[in-house]
Amino acid sequence: MDELKLPSPCVVVLVGPGASGKSTWAAERFGAELIVSSDRLRALVGAGEDDIAASADAFALLEEVVRQRIGRRLTTVIDTLGLDRERRLRWLGLARAAGMPCVAVGFDTPADECRRRNRSRPKRIPADVLTAQLRSWNAVKKELPEEGYDDVLQPTVLRVVPEAFVAAGAAATRQVEAPARLRFGLQLSSYTHPAGRTGTAAWIREVGEKAEAAGFDAIYVMDHFRQIPQVGRAWEDFLESWTTLGYLAACTSRVRLGTLVSGITYRNVAHLGKIAATLDVLSGGRAVCGVGLAWFEAEHKAYGWSFPPVGERYALLEDALQLLPVLWGPGNKPFHGKVLEVPDTTCYPRPLQEHLPVLVGGSGPRTLRLAARYADAVNVFGDVAQVRKLASYLSGKVELTHLSTTLVGKDSRAVDELVDRLRPRNLNPARYAASVNAGTVDDQIGRFRELSEAGVAEVMISLPDLDTLDAVGDVISAFRV
Incomplete structure (x- = not known):
């Protein structure tokens, strides 16, 4: 049976008579923390x-719990009879006010089956009460389609997933039926690991070897000098980027190696060109030179570097994009840019690649224009709709690549376990799952297929848990055509 995916967060209202299977169905598909049950509250x-005798108090408490959960935009599965129209519409109104999808699941279990199940229970519903519920259900099931839910469902295989995966099933099917090629890059954004700094070299080597074995086409590292606040704390171990790439060149044999991306203010640009050329020679022609505008002002201040206004940084970036190919070419002709003057562009040995690729990071209009004019690729963030707009703007003038954090589990149970283990204590599981694009192998195949269809040629992924590399390998293999 095909799996139905609901976007997280959402409200699921179970509706049906007693012994129709609501609680059993909910327990098989949702974590206990998501289910608000009238029986449990009783x-x-x-x-x-x-x-x-406690029913009135239990339902009063249920109403308050539902109101609080929906107010916090938490996925809420309401497990009660659901036969009271006024209550259903109140829950639907709360969901609408919170901007959350709301579906009803109707349990149209035959009356004879409900009675049979009821007879097998240790504590039965009184026969006349169950008969009244069955009679009410016959009227309610006609009302549900008119009440305004996003959908009225039958009990089915169902899972609540981050928005990015709602349409992933159909996309994954398209990938099976008509495979598309997509390159994969691993971005290293953290160097915190159990072995500590004495084991860092061995850990980096292991990561490089496992990435190649998993099928990655490239490894990229962030070009910073201390950890950025989006990932961790400033005092966490953080390696210098180009030195790390040089070490990875010796630890690997196939993957391309680059920065994602080097801030253009961090180094003399001619020196940056020399570093990239050296990496290309020592890696056997596998270097990628990623460059960007630079944004981390606190890092500049900490290291005593100036942080020019954005206009000056754009001028420097435009000059750099023109200077780098000159440095990597033959001869030693001078370069005269808007802000850069390089009297002698001697850079030997030249890169092994006839054309060392340049990648620009950023998705602002000015950055995109510079990338389209001077670079080989541009790296962007965003969901499929945003990427599609950027691809339309670029009109194929430069290769489009995409960066996202990605958490992959072999199946939904593995995903739930990873989310529970990795999420910060103060962040609810659904929000963490969305922030790291947590999904199964099939979910990820569908998401990346959608990105490919939007115009992306390479996806770079940052893994919250590098122990998931094997599962990522299953995703990558789906795009090897």
């Missing part, structure tokens, strides 16, 4: 789940 405020 046990909380009364003497047990069958304490009918």
Whole structure:
């Protein structure tokens, strides 16, 4: 049976008579923390789940819990009879006010089956009560399609996933039926690992070897001098980028190696060209020179570098994009740019690649124009819709690449375990999962197929857990055509 995916966060209202299978179905598909159950709340405020005298208090508590959860935009599965129209519409209104999708799941279990299940229960629903519920259900199931839910579903194979994966199933099918080629790059954004700094060299070697074995086409490193706040703390171990790439050149044999990306203010540009040329020679022609505008002002101040206004940095970037190919070419002709003067561009040995590729990071209009005019590729962020707009703007003038954090599990259970283990304590699982694009192998195949269809030629992924490289290898293999 095909799996239905609902976007996270969402509200799921279960509707049906007693013994129709609602609680069993919910428990098989959702974590207990997502389910608000009238029976459990009856046990909380009364003497047990069958304490009918506690029903009014239990439902009052249920209403408050549902209101609080939806107000916090948390996926909420409401497990009660759901036969009260006024309550259903109130929950639907809360979801709409929070901007959350809301679906109803109707359990149209045959009456005889409900009665049979009820007879096998240790504590039965009184026969006349169940008969009244079955009678109510016959009317309710006609009302549901008119109440305004995003969908009215039958019990099915269902999973709540980050928005990026809602349409991934169809895209993954397209990849199977008509495979597309897509390159994969691994971005190293953190050097924190259990062995500490004495084991860093061995750890880097292991990562490089595993990345090649998994099928990655390239390894990229961030060009910073201390950890950036989006990833970790300033005092965490952080390696210098081009030195690390030189070491990786000796540890690997196939992957391309580059920065994603070098801030144009960090080094004398001619010196940067010499570094990239040296890496290309020592790696056997595998270097990629990534450059960008530079943005981390605090890092500049910490190291005593000037941080020019954005206009000056753009002028420097434009000059750099023109100077680098001159440095890597024959001869020693001078270069005269808007802000750069290089009297002698001697740079030997020249790169082994006849054309050492230049990649520009950034998606602002000015950056895109510079990339389209001078570079080989541009690296961007964003969802499929944003990428499609950027691809339309570029009109194929430069290769489009895409960077995202990606967490891959072999199956949905593995994904849930990874999210639970890796998420910060103060971040709820759904938000963390969305922030790192947490999904199964099939989810990721679908997402990357959609990016490929939007115009992306290479995806660079940063892994929150490098132990998932094997699972990533399964994704990569789907694009080897």
